[in-house]
Amino acid sequence: MTSIGNSDARVRIGLEIHCQLTALRSKLFCTCPADYRGKEPNTNVCPVCLGMPGTLPLLNRRAIEYAMMLALVLNCKIPSRITFYRKNYFYPDLPKNFQITQYNAYEQASVGVDGVVELDDLDGSSKTIRIRRLQLEEDPGRLAYDGSIDRSNYALVDYNRAGVALVEIVSEPDFNAPNEVRLFLNRLASILEHLGICNPALEGAVRCDANVSIGEQARVEIKNINSFKDVERAVTFEITRQRSLAARGIEIRGETRHWDDARRITVQARAKEEEEDYRYFPEPDIPSIVISSKDVEAIKASMPELPHARVERFVNVYSLSRDTAKILVGEKHLADLFEASIKYYDNARSVANWIVTDLKGYLERYDDGGGDGSSSSSNSVILAKVTPKHIAELAMLVDSGKINRATARQILQRVIATGMLPSAIVQSINVDMLSNKDELASIVDKVIEEERKAFMDALSNEKALNYLLGKVMRYSNGRADPKLVLSMLKERVIGTSKTGQ
Amino acid sequence: MVSSSKIALSAYELVEEVKVGSISVEDYIASMIERIGSMDERINAYITLNDHALEEARMIDKMVKGYSNDNGSYATKSLLGVPLAVKDNISTQGIRTTCASRMLEDYVPLYDATVVKRLKGAGAIVIGKTNMDEFGMGSTTEFSAFGATHNPWVYERVAGGSSGGSAAALAACMASIALGSDTGGSVRCPASFCSIYGLKPTYGLLSRYGLISYANSLECIGLMARSVLDLALMLKVAAGSDMQNDHTSIDANSSISLDLESMNHDLKGMRFATIREIVESEGTDEPVRDSMFDALSSVERLGAVVEEVSIPSLRYALASYYTIAMAEASSNLARYDGVRYGYTAQPDGVAWNEFYSKIRSNFGSEVKRRIMLGTYVLSSGYYGRYYMKAQKARALIRDEMLKVLNHYNAIMLPTMPILPPRIGERISDPLRLYMVDICTVIANLAGIPALSIPYSMYNGLPIGVQFMARHLDEPLLLRIAYALESARGDKVRRCMI
Amino acid sequence: MVGVEEVRHLAHLARIGMKEEELRLYTEQINEILTYFNMLDELDIGNDIEPYRMSREYKAMRDDIPVAFSAGNALSNAKNVKGRFIKAPKMG
Structure with a gap:
C-alpha cells in the first residue's frame, strides 16, 4: 500500500458515526411519528417515549431491517441473535435515565460486527477501514436554554426527538489522514442515500465523534461534530493542534474536546467529564432477537442497487467514463437525475456531462458551505426545481446548436428561478440564435x-x-x-x- | 343497601345476580364503599378509591334495565359489576397510581394497563388502588409510604406482601376480586397470609403493559380471588398476547382451556413432587410443615401420588433472584427524578446532581437499599461476578425445575415457610426478611405458573399451600385448587363474613 | 467488603442523597447481603450454561406504522414547565 497524500501512519483516527434512520415512519420503540422536525416542543411524544411508569419498549421491525442493510453494505457479520442493552446514566434529555442501545462486551449483540470498507478511490491507491460494530439505539431529547446557556438558571427539555432510531457505526482507528475520513464519509453518505434509509441533508440526521492520536500520545475524543463536512475540518485542526503541542514538548492529555463549528476549532469540554460507569445489562423488556440466515438472505434480496454496482452499470450500459460515473453515483440525487433525464433524451454521455460539469459546477458555486458531504440544504432547494425534463432539454438544445453552452447556463438560472422548461424560456426571451x-x-x-x-x-x-x-x-x-x-x-x-x- | 352475606358473594355468583337484575350494582358498590369506610381505617388496604365507581355502577344498572342502547352486550360480560381492587403499581387511567411511594404520590397515569383494560371491558369496576410495599419491594406491606396494611384475620400481624392491600381487601370483603403483582411471591405470600387464592401466571401470559416495573424479567401481574371459579373467570378475560404493547407477552389463548364445569373433582393419575431442600429446611416453621403434610394427605386421598425430589441448585435461588431483581430495579427506578412527573422541587439555580440526589432521597429505605445493591452488582468489574452468575444460576434452576416437571404434574410446596409475622417484627433485618421468599421465588426464576391455595389456620393464622406447574399449565393448578376446595368445603374460611 | 467511601460512590451513581449515618447503616447492610450473594462464587458453571434470556423472531416485532398519541396531555404530570418545554436543572 502506498502512502496517500498527507497520510501519516503515526496519526490514528477513529470515527463514531450516528445516523438517524430518517426513512422510518415511527420511532424506534414507540409509534410516535419519527419526523419530529419543526414541531412544537413536547408534542411528538407519548407515554412510552416519555418514559412514563409501566410503559414498555416496542421494537420497530423496519429499523432492524434498515440497520441490517447498512451492516451488509459495510461487510459486517450479522450475529444470529442480537440483543439490546441498557446504558445507565442520568441526564435530563434521557426520559428513562438509561438509553436502550447495544453492547458487545459480553457477547456479539449488535446488528453488525467486524465489517470492512475498502477505500479504493484514493488517487490510485487503496486502504481498508475496519468497522468494529454497527448498532441500533434511541436518540435522546434535546435541551434548550432561556437566552444563553451561561445566563440561564435551568434547562428546557423537548422530548420530541427522544426515541428516534439511530444507527451507530464505530470504526477502528484505521484512518491516517483527514482526506481519508472525508472519502469514507462521502462514501457512507452515498450508501445511506442509495439504501434510502437516512437523508444526510436533514439537520442533525448525521452526527460524528472522532478520536485522534499521534504516535504513542494520548487519545483525544472530539464530540459534537454535526455534519460530515465538518469532520475533516475538525480532525485537521486537531492534528495540527496536537503536532504543535508536541513540537513545543507539551504532553497531550487524554481528554474530550468539542467541535465549535462557528470558530472552526476544537475546544476543551467545559467540565471534566467524570469517569462514567454505565452499568450495561441486557434490556429485559426486549427479548433477544433471532435472525436466521434466511432472514439475512431475504434482506439482501430486498436491497436496492448500491453505489458500486451502479457505477459499473453506468460504465457498461451507458458508456460513461468511470470518473463521470463515480461523480454521478457519489451523489445519489445526481445519478437519479441522470437516469431520469436520459428517458427524455437518450444521449447519455451528453446528459451526464451536462450534469457533472454545468449543473454540479453551478451547485458548488451556490453551496452555502454547511450541511454534509453530499448536498447542502440550499442545493436541495435548487435540485427540487430542476427536473429531468429540464436537463434533457438543455442538453438537447446545446447539442442541436440552438443555444450555446454559455446561454444554456443562463437558462439554467432561469429554470431555477421560474421552474419553466428551457424550450419555453428560449421562446419567451427569443434566445434562439439569430442565425438569420x-x-x-x-x-x-x-x-x-x-x-x-x-x-x-x-x-x-x-x-x-x-x-x-x-x-x-x-x-x-x-x-x-x-x-x-x-x-x-x-x-x-x-x-x-x-x-x- | 346490600346485606353482608351478599357482600361476600363470589364474583361469578354476583355476576349472575346482576344479570338477572336481583342486585343493583349501584347498591352493591355503595355498600362496599361504605364497608371500606368503616373498616379500612384499621386495615389500611386502600391508598386511593375510584371517585367514579358509583357512576360506572349506574351505567351497568342502566344496561341491565335496557335503558342504554348496548343491544344487550352486557349479557356476554363475564365480570359485570364486579368490584375489582387493583394494586397501586398497576396503571389506571385517571386514577392516581403511587406504587406506595412518595416519589409518585400525585402521579396520574394517562392510560390503563392492558390487564385492567381487559377486566374493565368485561364489566369489572375498579373500586380502588391497594396498598403495597413501595414499588413491590417487600414481603409484608410494611414498606409503604402510606403505612402498613394490617392482616384482617389478626390485626397486629402483617398481611404479607408486597400485594398486601389486595389480599387484605379480599379477605375483609372490601372487594370481590383483585389484581396484584408477583415478582418473587408478592401475590402468593399475602394470599397465603390472608387465606385467599393468589395466582402467579406463566411469565408473559398476562401483559405487563402498565405494570410499573420493579424487576421486569421476573414479575407478572397476578390474580387474587376468594374462589377458584373467580380465578378462572379472571384468567380467561386477562390472558392473551399483547404484542402491540409488550414484546414479552405470549399468545397462549388457544392452549389454555379453562372449562372448570367439566373438571374432575379428584386428582386421580396426578403425580406431585415435594422438594426435600425446602420441606427439611430449618427455616420452615413447624405449623407450616404440619399443614403441608396435611395437604399432602389430602391430595393423596384425592388420588394423587406425591414423591420427594431433590433440587440442589435451589441453594442459589435467593442469591440469584435478589441479584437480578435489584439490578433491574436500580435501572427501572432511575426515571424517578422529578423532571417529567412525580415528586419534585423547583430546578431553578440547583446544580443537576444535587437536584437529582435531593429528589431521589425521598425513596423509602428498602427501595434505596435495593437500588444501591443493584447499582453495585452492575457496576464495572462486578457484572461477571454477580449479574452474569445470577443469570446462569437462574438458567440452572430453571432447567432443574423443568426436569422435575417432566416427571411430575406439579411441584407442591408451602407458600410461605413462616406464619404471618407481627407488624414490625421483621423489617429491621433485611437479609432475614429476604429468606422467607425461598418457596416462591423459584417459580419466578423458572417463569412457571404457581398458585397459593388457602389451606388451614393455626391459632387463627392462615396457612396456604402452593403448587407450581409446567409453563401454561394454569388449568392444572385450577383443577388442583378446585378439587381441594370441593373436598375441604367449609373447613377453610376465605373471608371474614 | 465494601467501605463507606464505596457506598458513597454508589449513592452518587444512583443519585440518592444520603446522610452520614445512613451511609454507615447501608454499608453494614450491603456488606451482609453481599456476603450472602457471594455464594454465587462457589457455583462452578462455566460457558456450558448460557445466562437465561428470552428470545423471539425478529419478524414478531412491531410494524413501522406511526400513530400519534392523542389520549390526553402528555405533559399533564409535569409540574415544572415553561410554555411547551419541561424545566429541568441545568447541567454542568
Whole structure:
C-alpha cells in the first residue's frame, strides 16, 4: 500500500458515526411519528417515549431491517441473535435515565460486527477501514436554554426527538489522514442515500465523534461534530493542534474536546467529564432477537442497487467514463437525475456531462458551505426545481446548436428561478440564435450607422471591432452568435477599406 | 343497601345476580364503599378509591334495565359489576397510581394497563388502588409510604406482601376480586397470609403493559380471588398476547382451556413432587410443615401420588433472584427524578446532581437499599461476578425445575415457610426478611405458573399451600385448587363474613 | 467488603442523597447481603450454561406504522414547565 497524500501512519483516527434512520415512519420503540422536525416542543411524544411508569419498549421491525442493510453494505457479520442493552446514566434529555442501545462486551449483540470498507478511490491507491460494530439505539431529547446557556438558571427539555432510531457505526482507528475520513464519509453518505434509509441533508440526521492520536500520545475524543463536512475540518485542526503541542514538548492529555463549528476549532469540554460507569445489562423488556440466515438472505434480496454496482452499470450500459460515473453515483440525487433525464433524451454521455460539469459546477458555486458531504440544504432547494425534463432539454438544445453552452447556463438560472422548461424560456426571451443573416445584417448596419467614428477606427484598430460587437450583442438581446457577428463586421470593414470610403 | 352475606358473594355468583337484575350494582358498590369506610381505617388496604365507581355502577344498572342502547352486550360480560381492587403499581387511567411511594404520590397515569383494560371491558369496576410495599419491594406491606396494611384475620400481624392491600381487601370483603403483582411471591405470600387464592401466571401470559416495573424479567401481574371459579373467570378475560404493547407477552389463548364445569373433582393419575431442600429446611416453621403434610394427605386421598425430589441448585435461588431483581430495579427506578412527573422541587439555580440526589432521597429505605445493591452488582468489574452468575444460576434452576416437571404434574410446596409475622417484627433485618421468599421465588426464576391455595389456620393464622406447574399449565393448578376446595368445603374460611 | 467511601460512590451513581449515618447503616447492610450473594462464587458453571434470556423472531416485532398519541396531555404530570418545554436543572 502506498502512502496517500498527507497520510501519516503515526496519526490514528477513529470515527463514531450516528445516523438517524430518517426513512422510518415511527420511532424506534414507540409509534410516535419519527419526523419530529419543526414541531412544537413536547408534542411528538407519548407515554412510552416519555418514559412514563409501566410503559414498555416496542421494537420497530423496519429499523432492524434498515440497520441490517447498512451492516451488509459495510461487510459486517450479522450475529444470529442480537440483543439490546441498557446504558445507565442520568441526564435530563434521557426520559428513562438509561438509553436502550447495544453492547458487545459480553457477547456479539449488535446488528453488525467486524465489517470492512475498502477505500479504493484514493488517487490510485487503496486502504481498508475496519468497522468494529454497527448498532441500533434511541436518540435522546434535546435541551434548550432561556437566552444563553451561561445566563440561564435551568434547562428546557423537548422530548420530541427522544426515541428516534439511530444507527451507530464505530470504526477502528484505521484512518491516517483527514482526506481519508472525508472519502469514507462521502462514501457512507452515498450508501445511506442509495439504501434510502437516512437523508444526510436533514439537520442533525448525521452526527460524528472522532478520536485522534499521534504516535504513542494520548487519545483525544472530539464530540459534537454535526455534519460530515465538518469532520475533516475538525480532525485537521486537531492534528495540527496536537503536532504543535508536541513540537513545543507539551504532553497531550487524554481528554474530550468539542467541535465549535462557528470558530472552526476544537475546544476543551467545559467540565471534566467524570469517569462514567454505565452499568450495561441486557434490556429485559426486549427479548433477544433471532435472525436466521434466511432472514439475512431475504434482506439482501430486498436491497436496492448500491453505489458500486451502479457505477459499473453506468460504465457498461451507458458508456460513461468511470470518473463521470463515480461523480454521478457519489451523489445519489445526481445519478437519479441522470437516469431520469436520459428517458427524455437518450444521449447519455451528453446528459451526464451536462450534469457533472454545468449543473454540479453551478451547485458548488451556490453551496452555502454547511450541511454534509453530499448536498447542502440550499442545493436541495435548487435540485427540487430542476427536473429531468429540464436537463434533457438543455442538453438537447446545446447539442442541436440552438443555444450555446454559455446561454444554456443562463437558462439554467432561469429554470431555477421560474421552474419553466428551457424550450419555453428560449421562446419567451427569443434566445434562439439569430442565425438569420438578413435580420442580423440590419442590426449590424444600424450599429455602423450610429457608431460611425468607432467603425472608422476599426479600419485601423481591431480593438474597436470588439466595441461594435458588444453593441450588436446588446441590440440583439444577446441572441446573436458572436462569431457570426464578428465575421460580418470584418466583411464590412474589409469592404469599406477596399472601396476606400 | 346490600346485606353482608351478599357482600361476600363470589364474583361469578354476583355476576349472575346482576344479570338477572336481583342486585343493583349501584347498591352493591355503595355498600362496599361504605364497608371500606368503616373498616379500612384499621386495615389500611386502600391508598386511593375510584371517585367514579358509583357512576360506572349506574351505567351497568342502566344496561341491565335496557335503558342504554348496548343491544344487550352486557349479557356476554363475564365480570359485570364486579368490584375489582387493583394494586397501586398497576396503571389506571385517571386514577392516581403511587406504587406506595412518595416519589409518585400525585402521579396520574394517562392510560390503563392492558390487564385492567381487559377486566374493565368485561364489566369489572375498579373500586380502588391497594396498598403495597413501595414499588413491590417487600414481603409484608410494611414498606409503604402510606403505612402498613394490617392482616384482617389478626390485626397486629402483617398481611404479607408486597400485594398486601389486595389480599387484605379480599379477605375483609372490601372487594370481590383483585389484581396484584408477583415478582418473587408478592401475590402468593399475602394470599397465603390472608387465606385467599393468589395466582402467579406463566411469565408473559398476562401483559405487563402498565405494570410499573420493579424487576421486569421476573414479575407478572397476578390474580387474587376468594374462589377458584373467580380465578378462572379472571384468567380467561386477562390472558392473551399483547404484542402491540409488550414484546414479552405470549399468545397462549388457544392452549389454555379453562372449562372448570367439566373438571374432575379428584386428582386421580396426578403425580406431585415435594422438594426435600425446602420441606427439611430449618427455616420452615413447624405449623407450616404440619399443614403441608396435611395437604399432602389430602391430595393423596384425592388420588394423587406425591414423591420427594431433590433440587440442589435451589441453594442459589435467593442469591440469584435478589441479584437480578435489584439490578433491574436500580435501572427501572432511575426515571424517578422529578423532571417529567412525580415528586419534585423547583430546578431553578440547583446544580443537576444535587437536584437529582435531593429528589431521589425521598425513596423509602428498602427501595434505596435495593437500588444501591443493584447499582453495585452492575457496576464495572462486578457484572461477571454477580449479574452474569445470577443469570446462569437462574438458567440452572430453571432447567432443574423443568426436569422435575417432566416427571411430575406439579411441584407442591408451602407458600410461605413462616406464619404471618407481627407488624414490625421483621423489617429491621433485611437479609432475614429476604429468606422467607425461598418457596416462591423459584417459580419466578423458572417463569412457571404457581398458585397459593388457602389451606388451614393455626391459632387463627392462615396457612396456604402452593403448587407450581409446567409453563401454561394454569388449568392444572385450577383443577388442583378446585378439587381441594370441593373436598375441604367449609373447613377453610376465605373471608371474614 | 465494601467501605463507606464505596457506598458513597454508589449513592452518587444512583443519585440518592444520603446522610452520614445512613451511609454507615447501608454499608453494614450491603456488606451482609453481599456476603450472602457471594455464594454465587462457589457455583462452578462455566460457558456450558448460557445466562437465561428470552428470545423471539425478529419478524414478531412491531410494524413501522406511526400513530400519534392523542389520549390526553402528555405533559399533564409535569409540574415544572415553561410554555411547551419541561424545566429541568441545568447541567454542568
